[in-house]
Amino acid sequence: MDYEVIIVGGGPVGMWLAAELALAKVSVCVIERLEEPVSQSRALTLHPRTLEMFDMRGLKERFMQHGRPISTGHFAMLDTRLDFSMLDSSSNYTLFIPQVMTEQVIEEHAKALGVVIRRGEEVVSVREQDQGVEVVSVHVSGPQANVSVMTAAYVVGADGAGSIVRKQTGIAFPGTDTTLTAVLGDVELTVPPENGMRSEYTERGGVMIVPVSPDVYRVVLTTPHLMRVPKDVPVTLEEIKTELRYVLGTDLGISNPRWLSRFGNATRQAETYRKGRILLAGDAAHIHFPAGGQGMNVGLQEAANLGWKLAGVIRGWAPDTLLDSYHDERYPVNTQFLRNTEIQTHLLGFTSAVLAHRQLQEEWFRYPEINSSMAEQVSALDVFYPAVEDVPQHPLNGQRFADFPLLMNDGTKSYAYDLLHEGRFVLLHLAQDAKVAGELCNIPLAHLSYVEAVAEELPVGWSDVHTVLIRPDGYIAWAISVEQAGIPSVIGKGIARWCGGEPVLL
Numbered sequence: 001m002d003y004e005v006i007i008v009g010g011g012p013v014g015m016w017l018a019a020e021l022a023l024a025k026v027s028v029c030v031i032e033r034l035e036e037p038v039s040q041s042r043a044l045t046l047h048p049r050t051l052e053m054f055d056m057r058g059l060k061e062r063f064m065q066h067g068r069p070i071s072t073g074h075f076a077m078l079d080t081r082l083d084f085s086m087l088d089s090s091s092n093y094t095l096f097i098p099q100v101m102t103e104q105v106i107e108e109h110a111k112a113l114g115v116v117i118r119r120g121e122e123v124v125s126v127r128e129q130d131q132g133v134e135v136v137s138v139h140v141s142g143p144q145a146n147v148s149v150m151t152a153a154y155v156v157g158a159d160g161a162g163s164i165v166r167k168q169t170g171i172a173f174p175g176t177d178t179t180l181t182a183v184l185g186d187v188e189l190t191v192p193p194e195n196g197m198r199s200e201y202t203e204r205g206g207v208m209i210v211p212v213s214p215d216v217y218r219v220v221l222t223t224p225h226l227m228r229v230p231k232d233v234p235v236t237l238e239e240i241k242t243e244l245r246y247v248l249g250t251d252l253g254i255s256n257p258r259w260l261s262r263f264g265n266a267t268r269q270a271e272t273y274r275k276g277r278i279l280l281a282g283d284a285a286h287i288h289f290p291a292g293g294q295g296m297n298v299g300l301q302e303a304a305n306l307g308w309k310l311a312g313v314i315r316g317w318a319p320d321t322l323l324d325s326y327h328d329e330r331y332p333v334n335t336q337f338l339r340n341t342e343i344q345t346h347l348l349g350f351t352s353a354v355l356a357h358r359q360l361q362e363e364w365f366r367y368p369e370i371n372s373s374m375a376e377q378v379s380a381l382d383v384f385y386p387a388v389e390d391v392p393q394h395p396l397n398g399q400r401f402a403d404f405p406l407l408m409n410d411g412t413k414s415y416a417y418d419l420l421h422e423g424r425f426v427l428l429h430l431a432q433d434a435k436v437a438g439e440l441c442n443i444p445l446a447h448l449s450y451v452e453a454v455a456e457e458l459p460v461g462w463s464d465v466h467t468v469l470i471r472p473d474g475y476i477a478w479a480i481s482v483e484q485a486g487i488p489s490v491i492g493k494g495i496a497r498w499c500g501g502e503p504v505l506l
Contacts, residue, residue: 003029003116004314006135006152008123008165010034012043012099013282013299014158015106015115020307020472022113023057023423024447026314029150030110031137035120037107040186040259041098041212045073045293048084049380050300051091055403056420056474060091062105067097075292075374076347077201077208078358080365082375088460089381090403090417098212099296121148126155126168126278133277153314156279156306158299163284169275175268175287180345182222183235183243185260189217190253201358203350205247216258223247224350235260265289265345267338273327281306286334291344292378298337301380302330308423308472317447317500329385340377384475391478391494396461401474406453414453423472424449425499427491431466431482439488440467448499467491469498 005021007014010032021028046054046063054060071093072081084093111117118137125136133155139146157165166173189209198209205223212218223243237260241251269286273279282299306326312318347358365371376382387397403417419426425448429437432454440450455462466487468479477498480490 001132001153002150003027003152005029005154005156005310006031006133006150007156007158008126008135009157009159009163009282009284010107010117010119011158011160011282012103012106012296013303014156015103015110015117016300017156017158017281017303017307018115018117019106019110019113020303020423021311022110022115024308024311024315026311029116029118029152031121031123031135032117032119033122033140035141037100037103039100041100041218043099043102043293043296044096044210044212044218045297046095046097046102047073047294047297047379048087048089048091048093049383049400050297051095052089052400052403052417053301053304053474055091055417057109057423058418058421059105059109062109063095063097063102066101066105067095069093070096073292073375073378074199074208075365075378076344076358076361077199077206078347078362078365079199079201080362080371082365082378083368083371084375084379086368086372087375087379087381088402089379090415094293094379096210102296118148123159123164126157126165128169128276128278154277154279154310156281156310157284158281158303160283161287163280165278166270166280166284169278171275171280172271173268174271176266178231178264178266180227180348181229181231181262181264182220182348183226183240183260183262184218184220185235185237185240185254186212186216186218186258187237187240187254188215188256189219190255191250192217192252200248202247203355205243205350206348207244207247209252219244219252219254221247222348229262231262231264233262235262263290265342267342269331269334269338273330274323279306279310279323279326286338288338288341289345291341291348294337294341294378294380297380298334301383302326302334304473305330312447312500315447317445333383336377387478388497391497392480392484392490394465394479394481396465396468396476396479399461399476401470401476402459404459405456407456409452413456417474419449419451420470420472420474422449425472425477426451426470427467427495428453428470429467430455430462433466433487436467436488436491440491443495445495445499445501448495469494471498 004027007030010030071085121137123137127134208220244251281302385398464481466482469477
């Protein structure tokens with residue numbers, strides 16, 4: 001094999017997956033058609049769970065340097081905004097950051113970990129063989145179409161909505177076609193909003209304006225006229241001017257467009273995220289109307305879910321069936337996510353019934369409990385995975401691992417997310433049980449870190465926790481209570497169930 005894993009597509013999802021694999025010492029290559037990263041900032045938002053994920057790898061501050069925290073977010077351009085500041089998270093805000101900067105930070109991280117990146121190559125064939133996958137690509141520039149043939153144990157398609165990996169693998173992509181469209185333009189404004197941002201929605205149309213850079217603003221428009229325009233019709237600056245005048249009474253002096261795009265509400269999801277040695281992630285696995293800025297975030301979280309599982313199978317400590325859990329865990333999460341975007345799309349209509357529904361939704365979101373519940377959903381803080389049956393049952397099993405301060409055995413202070421920088425499992429022992437602790441520190445697994453600490457302030461639901469096993473992607477594999485019978489044996493079997501090998505004898 002040329003590589004253990006080849007990833008087709010070098011956007012943020014493919015690059016983050018590559019970094020996660022490289023963190024586990026997997027030989028990985030990214031093949032990207034574009035010779036240079038895109039200059040247009042398609043996505044502008046990192047949501048709380050994504051920020052937590054970056055925090056677990058010690059990278060959050062790099063993103064914070066290029067972005068601006070915002071404590072609220074919109075749902076279908078409703079006036080009553082979602083309040084992220086109420087969320088129980090160390091990242092209880094969204095980060096407004098151009099995708100260009102997000103990609104730059106991720107790519108720098110991947111390169112530092114030794115990821116091979118082949119730009120300017122377009123994959124034309126993906127074919128699974130007995131022991132691996134053959135990938136054929138052609139160079140997109142130069143006098144001759146030079147062909148490259150490479151092999152890998154596994155291939156991941158992170159190559160967008162039109163994924164050649166998905167198509168050639170024969171994975172069905174059921175769903176619905178585009179029935180309405182909207183437009184966006186990154187432009188200059190002679191008359192920008194007073195506070196830099198503006199959101200307005202009436203029976204004439206919806207407009208959202210946000211700054212992309214000091215001189216450029218993102219203008220997003222949805223109006224009764226625009227909704228009927230086919231997705232493949234090019235957007236013109238005059239079209240945006242006309243619609244702005246119709247909705248706002250002024251075109252704000254827009255000029256010098258950097259990027260104009262029309263997008264639709266086609267909603268599809270791959271029938272399976274895995275077929276043999278080929279897997280899908282990001283837009284290759286699902287497409288949707290870009291409501292709430294969730295798409296890139298969902299893809300990044302998928303990469304985190306898949307990375308350690310693929311590494312475990314390749315390194316031999318996990319069975320091949322672990323890869324099936326990637327689909328089993330993420331498909332239901334993304335099904336709910338797609339319904340979320342469909343609901344938002346419905347609320348972007350202009351009939352009297354829809355406008356009445358919008359008003360009702362505004363009132364609902366004024367209730368803190370409802371607002372918080374939707375903020376948790378949009379931010380992905382409500383994601384949990386089904387607990388497995390053959391480990392001790394505890395309410396924390398399968399739940400998201402939240403950050404909290406720790407007092408280490410050597411007297412230093414730390415935070416729980418610092419324990420996950422290396423991308424290993426973390427066995428966190430909180431009970432100060434000297435008999436058990438003396439044995440736990442000798443577990444010979446390279447992909448497992450053992451930590452003894454005392455929580456300065458326990459999160460909700462943690463008061464009875466003796467020991468907890470945290471997955472590399474920041475979800476709780478299992479927790480055991482101080483009242484659990486036969487704790488040494490239970491811990492040993494729990495480690496073996498998740499980290500491979502025979503039960504650890506304690």
